Amino acid sequence: MTLKEIHPDGWAPALGYANGMLAPDGTLYVGGQIGWNENKEFVARDFIAQMEQALRNIVSIVEAAGGQATDVARLTWFVKDKQEYLAHQREVGQAYRRVFGKHFPAMSMLIVKDLVEDDALIEIEATAHIA
16 A cells, blocks of 8 residues: 655645655545644644644645545544633634634544643644545
C-alpha cells in the first residue's frame, strides 16, 4: 500500500511528521493541527482563535488532497483547559460553523495535561474520505 504525503502549498515544511497521509482508498489521515498558521507562527493566544485556526488548517490539508470540509468523517480534539472550553461553548460553536458550516462529523474530545508546543491550547486531528 502506497501512501501519499499531503502538504498544502506555501506551508512551512513539516519536520519529522506529515500533515496528512492519503491512502489509495481515499482515506486521508490528518495529523494533529494546532493554532498556528502556515508559517508555524501563533497569531492568536486565545482558545477560540487557536481552535478556529486548527480547524482551518485541517480544511487546508483536506483541500490539498482534493477534498472539502464535508469529506471529514472524524475529529479528535485535545484540549488543555476543560474549563476554558466549557466557558466558551457559544463562541466554540460560532467558530466551528465559520469553518465547517453545519457539517458535524463524529467527534471525540480529550482533556490533556499539555501539548508539545508550549503556546498551543488545543490540537485537533481528523480523518476524511476523499472520493
